[in-house]
Amino acid sequence: MNSMIGTIGRIAALALALAAAAPAAAADIKGAKDYPGIKRFDGASIVSYSTQRFVRYTLPLGPADELDASGEKPVFTGSKEVSGALTRLSYTAPAGVSSDDVFENYQNELAAKGYQVLFKADGAEIGKNQGAIFAGIETQLFEYSPEAAHFLTAELIKDGATIDIALYVTEYEDGYAPHVEVEKGQTIVQLDVIESGTLQDKMVTVSAAEIGKGLAAQGHIALYGITFDFAKSDLKPDSKPALDQVAQFLKDDPSLKIHVVGHTDNVGGMETNLTLSRARAAAVVAALVEQYGVSASRLNPAGVGPLAPVAPNDSDEDRAKNRRVELIPQ
Structure with missing residues (x-):
């Protein structure tokens, strides 16, 4: 009997240890959800989320080397105009995970789903005004690391609809956002998804x-x-x-x-x-x-x-x- 109790105790202790070792569930802001068909990095949390039924969107096809006359919006060496329903997501990855690791996971995920990369750049190649691409989301005042940054735009045409994405993965350096908890060096993911085509019916x-x-x-x-x-x-x-x-x-x-x-x-x-x-x-x-x-x-x-x-x-x-x-x- 004592042997059986000891075995049960060891099993219970092992279960508790495994539970403690398992990654915690992501703590998303209320009402937020992943864009269907694009899986988040394991353990990441949604810290900003918004949708719009119809927007006109400039999809980068080259570096953000200049700013427009307002001094706020980036001007790309190459781009194309798309329009449709916009889903905008900001994630924080678990502390200690590099932007390289997160970006590679997203590249693999998008390739597996059939997305075609239109433009991809790392670090300074993204452009000297890369910080303006996703500026102002949820009053974020983040200072990103351009050295740790990765960016791509990609497109998927399926079932009469076109889905374009802009993805920016980098590491936080400084700044303030009242509703976002983030540590220096923590990886941040900014993802815009623009749907057009048959999605007109949803608008x-x-x-x-x-x-x-x-x-x-x-x-x-x-x-x-x-x-x-x-x-x-x-x-x-x-x-x-x-x-x-x-x-x-x-x-x-x-x-x-x-x-x-x-x-x-x-x-x-x-x-x-x-x-x-x-x-x-x-x-x-x-x-x-x-x-x-x-x-x-x-x-x-x-x-x-x-x-x-x-x-x-x-x-x-x-x-x-x-x-x-x-x-x-x-």
């Missing part, structure tokens, strides 16, 4: 909260759930869910005034499209005033026709991205 109804986030982040937000018949300005019945959310957003912030801007593709003449875009914006304003009781003084209808595209007008899919209503704070 239809934007919630009132998402409208507010989009305006705060970009200064405007595109709405694709407000629809019209071809070459007409009459609102379709399926526009109601999107209008409900716009009205709720305006109700939540009764002091805000907005421009309601109509956009078209380039099918048809310039003047025709300008007139149509203005009429569609006016129809949205009329619906918000008459059906939801929003004061007309808070709404300014405008139309720019095909003059502000977010995609080329050379396919049905891309023309659909250009046909939209945007909200812009006055």
Whole structure:
């Protein structure tokens, strides 16, 4: 009996030792989740997470050697413009793990999933303004190590959708972020994922909260759930869910005034499209005033026709991205 008790005790002690040796579960911020199909480094934690239904994104294809006229945004020696739904993630890797190790794991993960690397650089080759590529995420004021840095952009085309990513892996040196605990030398991962193609269907109804986030982040937000018949300005019945959310957003912030801007593709003449875009914006304003009781003084209808595209007008899919209503704070 004593022998059996001793054996049980040894087994229990071994189980406790194994449990203590196992890596702790990642402590993610509330509501955060990995992008489907891109596995995080083992033991890493999500410390910043955001999504946007539609953005225009400059995907680097060369070093960040210059800054634009504002002195804040990087200018790359090569790049391409993509648009779609953005998922932005920031991870901290377990202390003691090098950026080399983390980056190699991500390269293997992306290669296994079929991503094609568009641009890859290490250290100073990323560009002298590499720190500006992911500046300002969640009010982060990080100083990264350019010597320990690794960067790549990659693309996956699958099931009618295109997924582009920008990945930056480096080590923390200095700075401050109120909601992020990070140690000097700890590896940080910044990951942007931009989805386009069939994902347009996911961008239809934007919630009132998402409208507010989009305006705060970009200064405007595109709405694709407000629809019209071809070459007409009459609102379709399926526009109601999107209008409900716009009205709720305006109700939540009764002091805000907005421009309601109509956009078209380039099918048809310039003047025709300008007139149509203005009429569609006016129809949205009329619906918000008459059906939801929003004061007309808070709404300014405008139309720019095909003059502000977010995609080329050379396919049905891309023309659909250009046909939209945007909200812009006055």
